[in-house]
Amino acid sequence: MKTDTLKDQLRRTLRRDLWLVLGPSIVLAIAAFAVAFYFIKPAPPKTLVVAAAQDEGGFNYFARRYRDILARHGVTLEIRSTQGSLTSLDMLTGDDAKADVAFVQSGSAAGRPQASNLVSLGGLTHIPLWVFYRGEPMEDVRGLRGKRVAVGTLESGTRALALTLLKANAVDQSPTELLSLERDEALARLKQGELDAVFLVASAEAPFVRKLIAQPGIRLLSFARGEAYVRRFPYLSRLVLPRGVLNLEADLPEQDVVLIAPMASLVARDSLHPALAYLLLSAASEVHGGPGILDRLGEFPAALEGEYPLSEEARRYYKSGPPLLQRYLPFWAANLVDRLWLMLVPIIAVLVPLGRAVPAVVLWRIRSRIVRWYARLKEIELQLEENPGREMLEKMLSGLDEAERAVNRIPMPLAYAENLYFFREHIDVVRRRVTRRLAGAPDEGEALTQRVVVS
Template sequence: MKRLSHSLMLALLGLRDLLLSAGPLALIAVGVLVAAYIYLDPQPPRTVRLATGPQGSAYATFGERYAAALKPNGIQVELIPTEGSLENLRLLREGRADLGFVRGGVADPVADPEAGILSLGALFYEPLWVFYRPNAVRRPETLRSSGAERREGLAQAELSSLAGLRLLRLGTDRPGSGVPELVARMLSANRIDAKRMRITAETPDDAAAALIAGRLDAIVLASAPESPRVQQLLRSPGIALLDLGQAEAYTRIFPFLTAVTLPRGVVDLASDVPPKDVSLVATTTSLLTREDTHPALRQLFAQAAQTLHGHAGWFNRAREFPNTRASELPVSTEGDRAINGTPPVWQRWLPFWASNLLERMWLVIGGLIVLLLPLSRVVPPLYTFRVRRRVFRWYARLRDIEARMESDPGARDVLLDELDELDRVANKVTVPLSYAEELYALRHNIEQARRRLLARPRG
């Protein structure tokens, strides 16, 4: 038991010497890491503001999904209901939101990047849905001008272009959504002044209800297929969807538009809804963010987008979204890496906080390793010095005794007592076994001095 206790004491003593020898390097490393941590601020805030859209819209639905996706990482997503893309962009510009869904054609490709607005990638198509009541198109009173036009209107059961909306009671979304502005631009391309039309701006829910009730003849919505009101209108009897045969022409006039096709039967195969392929135009909705939003939050949203928008939809195949091709604004580093790059290996195995810490501070850690490698060479000499110092410090006293042996032969008994005391002290010195030779050499030299002193006659 005593031997075990002695071995443990030697081990602890060696560990203490090693820690004290490496202490200066450890202090340098800790100081650099603390300073880098404070400067880089790698850990993101726990709350982030996401501008979504009206209640019940696809934007609001996706906002809730993002909130659920980030919750396991300890991030609370504060959802900000808005009128739509225009208001979302305004909140981003004013710094009142950190991220927001914005429809293509709304952002300024020049001014917004200069103001620090970036994209995390294009997320999904947002078609322009034009729903109308076919019986309203047939009504003679909806047609004016010549008799030929009136006979054509009576025979016509479907709208074939936006020009057919000219004489109908039309409902659009509210101005904050950006839809009225887009509709006005498209009508203007048909040489139609939207100000002369009977256009009502109201919420999509109210507009859909008014269309179903017959208070409106047509409505224009811009929304993803996931929108509950789009799903409702596609299945409502007496409501038709405009087949925009001029879709390709609109994409040439408005570059932010894309021609898409709603395949036959994709809404309901059993009921064959729609009964034929329908041509539409669509904008591409992107997730925009501010440049000063914490990089870790941008990374989390970009990674969540891969899961939420990577599946096949009515207008796209699997893994077509998110993408960087349809983004009107510069894509942030985090978005580009999540979409086009390969995530680091450690993200698969480490929790978010550890992965993010390594991600943000790897350059500092790498530089610190490069700095400490040459400096670490001083640790072994320091360790050796500390251990040997315990032994060598007593040589000064031994040398003093030996000097007095020559100068004061009469102090024989006093010097013997001092040598005995020095020997007792040396016996209590503990060093690692690898340095025991120096300790035994000290004790041997003490013994040699004692013998020389004893060999001398008393003064």
Template sequence: MPKIFDFTRFSLRDLFATAAPTLLAIAVVGLLVYWLADPSPPSRVTMSTGQENSAYELIGKKYAAELAQRNIKVTLAPSLGSQENLQRLMDPDSGIDIGFVQSGSTEQDAAERQGLISLGSLFSEPVWLFYRDSHDITQLNQLKGLQINVGPEGTGVPLLFRRLLSVNGIEPVELTLGTLENTPATVALLAGTIDGMVFSSAPDELLIQMLLQTPGIKLFDFTQAEAYTRRFPFLSHVVLPRGIVDLGRDLPARDYQLIAPTATLVARASMHPALVDLFVQSATNIHGGAGWFHKRNEFPTANFTEVPVAAAAAKFYQTGPSFLQHYFPFWLSSFMERMWVVVVAVGALFIPLSRIVPPLYVWKVRSRVYRWYGQLRAVEQAIEGVLPPQRRDVYAHQLARLNQIEEKVNQISIPLSFAEELYGLRSHINFVRKRILGLQQVAEG
């Protein structure tokens, strides 16, 4: 290759040597911010649901199907109900990431201390008190002496029902509270071995549909429903409309006043923000329609929950899905929404560093020329103050040294734009040589 190209091409070696520390710093900062932003959500989630054939179990299957479309595998873990789900979420070793929890199951301070967040309220869970029609019950204080099943302690009903009894001036010892699960309790109610059963669930649970149409079984009418909601803010007053079960048979034959906590979706605060977005979107698809106790788009909502609502969920309920989520797949929109942090961090670092690289590049190229000025200065100092007997040998030695310097300088490869410095150095070498030759002639004369 012609040697002229050594003087015309851009010095990539020098550019890399000066830009490498900057690029390395940017790469390290970018990787650090990428790690902190955590743009890639996990592909597996474990959800705690409820008893067999319960509304929690059925709805959990809907979430699993929804998230499977986004390549997220949801493993469903059956439980007794709300209280057990809450206990699992509070236990860091349970392996549960998210679950259904009934409103009123905990206090806000306790939820915050345990690191729990709410993804919103999903639907109303009315308190259903079914009893045999041999009893005429219009007030809860008429339950004294009866045998009422409230379910196992892992559900949310025992705690809730005891609170309802307390405001009616009834002690739990004044009646018999059973702990059967819903299915065997229903069998016992139909067989007449218990007087009534209480559970809280969405109306699409099969047991409710059956009991509402079973002769000899009555539904308790909470005529004081509004008063209950004033005592317990996590409850809402809902109405079971006449004919909602079967319009042709006019079932039920009248409106029923009910009180209802809400089913909330509760997760660990460590849940990835992208998964929060995904669960909230799925909740909108699953619970956004009209139901027995709510109009279309009333649920899900950030209301009716004592657990602090996740910031991402609250934002979604206020503004809906982001622009990117409308037009890009989940994994891509999630990645892009979080990588802007990396872009900002890299940009903030790149702008000041980019101003440093050009001067460093110029210094790096020129240093290959300027460092020979030190050698040239050493030659000049060597010929100063030389005694007459030593002058001839010193001058000859320094001329040989200059020749070596000039030979090495001629081998320097620098971009053409810096050739002026190279030629300047060569002229200064020639200047020193002439000076030594002149001193040598004087010494020999």
């Protein structure tokens, strides 16, 4: 029964020691991990919404290409069709924003208050302005005065650019008739002779461009003052469509054509998850990095800010390429490692030192129960140096017996039992000195002194 009691006491003592040591350690580890979690970036959403104009700049085609690429990485890209770049920008702003990213024509937001929560992921490609018209050859939009001109839908970047150019040439007022028409309707009316000119913004690879340039009676405007427009409106570029590039057999166009072109850009909310920003930039390199009729190999995507500042992710991407992890790991794995590497901080800074400190502290607590009794032994040895009387010597023996009994009751794990037996041996050493003093014999120290004197 007594053995069971000692075993129970030993278990309770060990349990108390462990909690006294492990308790603060666990609290410290939890605090370290909590701080690390505070700085860990949340996981990127699995769904991304992109706004793309239906009939402008080939944006809807680009969006479908991006959707296929992101799907390979487990991200769903939802495409929200809009009436134009202005509508797409509106979907990015406000507390109830309905899109995360949008394809936007440069210069579309000219004259509008700039939203502070939007950033650019860079320029994607040139999207030239095509002015198809009927009648005698002309070399500038000034020749459209008094004509019937389709300038694009109300919210489109095409309309914004057309009005800018017409206004700069004072051609936007009566008797010029400006019509806001969908692309297909405008093209049909131009072919039927119901319109004199159509403004369109599209890539040079667009199928309708090849068809229109081959249409009898329809001409393509070559901007003789293209350089002047570029100087006046910095978001435009001057491009040359080479003779025959659209159809070598038919030699279309029949001569070099000077075009002015805004740029397609990818605009995002500044809250876009960094991992998704890098994924979009990688998709942009895949879609727009190749050569085109008007684009050189590797020219796009490019670090061009336009109306909106480049995001930090875009700056790093254009300077150093994709993040290291995304180069060698799948998207989900790279994102997981990128988020969890901060957990190494508490592991290295807290858990590793605790793994060494906890056993040492446990050992110190176990040994401290015995070490404090050494003070009693030292006190008795000092009293022996003062030549105490018999009564004091008997008290010393009683104190030693009491210390031995007390130490024997200390719960001690078997792994540390040697400390208990070492103490008992030291008690016996002091007990023998006290016993010899009681018997009138010199203690070991005095005998050694006598032997030294005799020799």
